[in-house]
Amino acid sequence: MKKRSLIPILYIAFLMLPIYWLVSMSFKTTNEILSGFSLFPRTFTLENYKVIFTDPTWYWGYINSIIYVSLNTVISICVALPAAYAFSRYRFLGDKQLFFWLLTNRMAPAAVFALPFFQLYSAVGLFDTHLAVALAHCLFNIPLAVWILEGFMRGVPKELDETAYVDGYSFPRFFVTIFLPSIKAGVGVAAFFCFMFSWVELLLAKTLTAVEAKPIAATMTKTASSAGYELGLLAAAGTLTIIPGAIVIYFVRNYIAKGFALGRV
Amino acid sequence: MRTHNQKAWFFVLPVLLLVAFNALIPMMTVVNYSVQETFGNNVFFWEGLRWFQELLNSDRFHAALGRQFLFTGIILAVEIPLGIIIALAMPRKGMWVPVCLVLMALPMLIPWNVVGAMWNIFTLPRIGMLGYFMNDVLGVHYDMTQNPTAAWITIVIMDVWHWTSLVVLLCYAGLVSIPDAYYQAAKIDGASGWAVFRHIQLPKMKQVLTIAILLRFMDSFNIYTEPFVLTGGGPGNSTTLLSIDLVKIALGQFDLGPAAAMSLIYFAVTLLVSWLFYTLMTKDDEP
Numbered sequence: 001m002k003k004r005s006l007i008p009i010l011y012i013a014f015l016m017l018p019i020y021w022l023v024s025m026s027f028k029t030t031n032e033i034l035s036g037f038s039l040f041p042r043t044f045t046l047e048n049y050k051v052i053f054t055d056p057t058w059y060w061g062y063i064n065s066i067i068y069v070s071l072n073t074v075i076s077i078c079v080a081l082p083a084a085y086a087f088s089r090y091r092f093l094g095d096k097q098l099f100f101w102l103l104t105n106r107m108a109p110a111a112v113f114a115l116p117f118f119q120l121y122s123a124v125g126l127f128d129t130h131l132a133v134a135l136a137h138c139l140f141n142i143p144l145a146v147w148i149l150e151g152f153m154r155g156v157p158k159e160l161d162e163t164a165y166v167d168g169y170s171f172p173r174f175f176v177t178i179f180l181p182s183i184k185a186g187v188g189v190a191a192f193f194c195f196m197f198s199w200v201e202l203l204l205a206k207t208l209t210a211v212e213a214k215p216i217a218a219t220m221t222k223t224a225s226s227a228g229y230e231l232g233l234l235a236a237a238g239t240l241t242i243i244p245g246a247i248v249i250y251f252v253r254n255y256i257a258k259g260f261a262l263g264r265v
Numbered sequence: 266m267r268t269h270n271q272k273a274w275f276f277v278l279p280v281l282l283l284v285a286f287n288a289l290i291p292m293m294t295v296v297n298y299s300v301q302e303t304f305g306n307n308v309f310f311w312e313g314l315r316w317f318q319e320l321l322n323s324d325r326f327h328a329a330l331g332r333q334f335l336f337t338g339i340i341l342a343v344e345i346p347l348g349i350i351i352a353l354a355m356p357r358k359g360m361w362v363p364v365c366l367v368l369m370a371l372p373m374l375i376p377w378n379v380v381g382a383m384w385n386i387f388t389l390p391r392i393g394m395l396g397y398f399m400n401d402v403l404g405v406h407y408d409m410t411q412n413p414t415a416a417w418i419t420i421v422i423m424d425v426w427h428w429t430s431l432v433v434l435l436c437y438a439g440l441v442s443i444p445d446a447y448y449q450a451a452k453i454d455g456a457s458g459w460a461v462f463r464h465i466q467l468p469k470m471k472q473v474l475t476i477a478i479l480l481r482f483m484d485s486f487n488i489y490t491e492p493f494v495l496t497g498g499g500p501g502n503s504t505t506l507l508s509i510d511l512v513k514i515a516l517g518q519f520d521l522g523p524a525a526a527m528s529l530i531y532f533a534v535t536l537l538v539s540w541l542f543y544t545l546m547t548k549d550d551e552p
Contacts, residue, residue, distance in 0.1 A: 007354035011433075012368050015426060019371065021394045022383045037397035079279040086276035091267045098277065105288050107535045109487035111508040112528035115515055116291030139287040142280055200376045202490050217376045221494075231386060238379040245374025246367075253363040 019242070026236035033231045048236035058237065061216030064130065065199065066244065068213065071134035073194040076141040077149075077187060084149035085175070089158070102143040110203045113139070118207050128210045136204045141194040148193065152186025185255045192252045199245060216241060298525035316526035325510070326527065330534070333486060333507040340424055340485040345478060347425070348432025353466070355437055366437075369430040381494025384423045409496060413503035420492045420504055427491065428481065435477040439470035475546045479539060486535050507531055 025033055026048055027041040052058040086092070087099060117136055118127070126132040160182065164174040180187070206218045220237050299317070302310045320326050356362055372380070390396040390408050399407035409416040443465060451461045489508040492498070498505035498513070505513075511531065515524035 004354045005356065007351055008356075008365055011351050011429075012365065015369065015372055015430070017394065018383055018387045018426065021387055025386065033392060035392075037392055037394070037401070039394075075283075079283055082276035083280040086273035089267060090270040090273035092269065092271050092273040095273075098281070102280070102284060104536060104539075105284055107483045107487070107539055108288070108532055109489065109508050109511070109528075109535070111487070111489050111511050111515075112295065112532060113291045114512070115521070115524075116294035117287075119294060120290050135283070136287060138283050142284055146280060196374055199374065202376055202378045217378050220382070221378060234382060235386070238375075238383055241376050241379050242371065242374065246371060249367055249370050249374060253367050 022235050023239050026232065026239045028232055028235075030230055030232040033235075045232075048232045049240075051233055052236055052240065057219060058216075061214060061219035062240065064209075064213050065205075065215040065217070068130040068133040068137070068205070068215070069195055069198045069244075071130055072137045072141060072198045073191050075134060076138055076145045076194045077191055079138075080142055080145035080149055080190065081180075081187075084146045084153055085179075087146065087150045088153035089161070099146075102146060105143050106140050108139070110201065114203055114207045117204060121208055127208065128212045130213045132208045133205045133213060133215070134198075136208055137198040137201060140201075141197055144193055144197065145190040148190040149183070149186050152183045152189075156182050188252045189255050192248055195248050196245060295525045295528050298521045299529055300522075302522050312522060316523045317530070320523060320526050320530060328502070329505055329507045329510040332503075332505065336420070336488075336506055337482060337485045339421055340428075341478065341481060343421065343425055344429045344432050344481060345474070348429050348477065349436050349470070349474075351429070351433045352436035352440055352470075353462070355433070357441060366434065369433055372427050373430055377490035378494050380423065380427055381491040384419065384426075384491075385495050388419055409500075411500055413500055416496050416500060416504050420495060423491060423495060424485065424488070428484070431480065432477045435473040436470050439473040440466060443469050471546075475543075478546070479542055482542060483535065483539060486538070 024039070024041060027044050027046070028038070029043060029045050029047065032038065032042055087095060121127050121132045121136070126135070156179070160178065161174070164178055169178065202215065202217045205215045206221075209215065209218065216237065220234060300312055300314070302312045355365060375383075387393045388395045388407075388409055390400050396407060399405045406412075407415050409419045447465050448461070451465060456464075487508060488506060489512065492504055492506055493509050493512075496504045498509045508531075511524060511527050514520050514527065
């Protein structure tokens with residue numbers, strides 16, 4: 001084994017340590033966690049997971065999160081596709097300024113928008129719906145999706161479009177049957193990043209929901225404060241939040257590195 | 266070449282409407298608050314630029330802004346070089362590549378409050394893994410709820426843990442795009458490892474590094490959830506970063522006017538620094 005492969009191995013070990021700790025804690029009873037340090041669970045228990053899977057306030061948190069994250073990913077990709085196509089193929093009045101303005105929306109701290117968002121979505125009657133969170137997350141996901149997709153689309157030669165027109169394809173038919181398949185890696189990567197940023201965001205999701213659409217992360221903070229520190233339960237809930245991301249990343253593992261590399265700066 | 270076509274605006278319109286709905290309306294609300302005073306019940310009084318003046322002269326704001334710049338500075342100084350080193354050391358092909366990438370991306374996929382909570386438990390003295398190791402095995406007194414230095418080290422390590430992988434992934438993407446021929450040419454010329462890095466790898470990584478630095482700057486400058494859950498801004502105010510202070514004022518004390526003024530200054534600072542980075546790093550790209 002070469003010496004330099006030691007660096008990634010050490011780094012990955014460092015990354016896995018807190019995750020291992022979380023997972024191992026989720027199989028312990030809260031009493032064992034509080035009684036002192038133990039590397040492996042002494043009394044292995046599935047009790048924490050049982051609570052989560054049987055209590056609706058817990059498992060609905062996951063369902064709510066997955067609903068608005070999926071909704072957001074679909075909306076972001078659908079509106080970003082034509083926009084990215086326009087940026088990659090055409091020059092039009094204000095295109096550069098528009099592109100930069102889109103990116104600036106990623107720079108706005110979510111903390112700034114929390115209260116106005118609450119008022120805005122209450123005013124339009126969407127408060128405490130999945131749609132509200134999905135739309136709010138568009139603020140930072142659409143610019144990102146446009147950015148990534150535009151990079152991938154620029155890699156497709158323009159001759160493809162022209163040949164399709166000569167062959168008599170209408171624009172929508174060309175876009176769906178020829179163009180989309182040729183950038184499907186880009187769509188995958190963009191969808192992955194939308195999923196990721198929507199899944200991990202909490203501040204806006206929490207501000208825009210109360211009961212009906214409450215995300216899992218908010219359920220966790222509530223439990224932490226109301227029932228004292230149920231550490232075992234919290235660890236189990238935390239462990240379960242890693243799983244959807246891990247599943248999604250497995251599907252795009254070969255493309256993920258390319259995602260940003262192709263985007264224009 | 267891209268062709269001129271004003272009809273392209275129709276393609277951009279949905280994005281424009283959605284983002285404008287989310288960005289412009291809340292921004293106008295914030296601007297509106299920033300020039301008024303309220304005592305509740307939706308009664309507002311015109312205050313002009315008072316909040317801005319007060320804020321720019323406030324020690325509390327200066328302190329929070331200073332802490333924010335310190336934090337972001339440390340984060341960039343640690344994560345960017347570390348990310349480059351790890352990306353350089355990673356294998357270029359083979360079965361381990363996807364395994365490495367998936368494992369490395371894992372921390373980025375954990376909800377931010379869970380990240381804060383898991384690090385909080387991880388560092389608890391006596392029962393957390395790191396806390397136990399430091400206090401009981403190494404005998405170093407380490408308690409981030411009492412010691413500001415320990416709290417700072419903890420939030421920095423947490424962020425390094427959370428986000429260095431983004432830099433690694435980006436740099437790695439830049440590195441794998443270098444054709445083998447470049448390395449062979451360097452070998453024939455007898456170039457040193459440093460020369461290969463300086464003249465082949467670094468220029469090829471420049472574009473992705475720009476993105477990495479910009480993203481890491483924006484996200485670490487706007488960081489809220491993780492340090493809030495981890496330390497709550499304490500002990501004292503030692504880890505109260507700008508956004509934590511902002512939420513304290515806006516939602517804790519419900520001082521909407523000052524909070525809105527602070528939001529605007531905050532956003533302006535982020536925008537300005539991002540623009541500076543962007544111009545500096547891309548200035549010799551185009552003729």
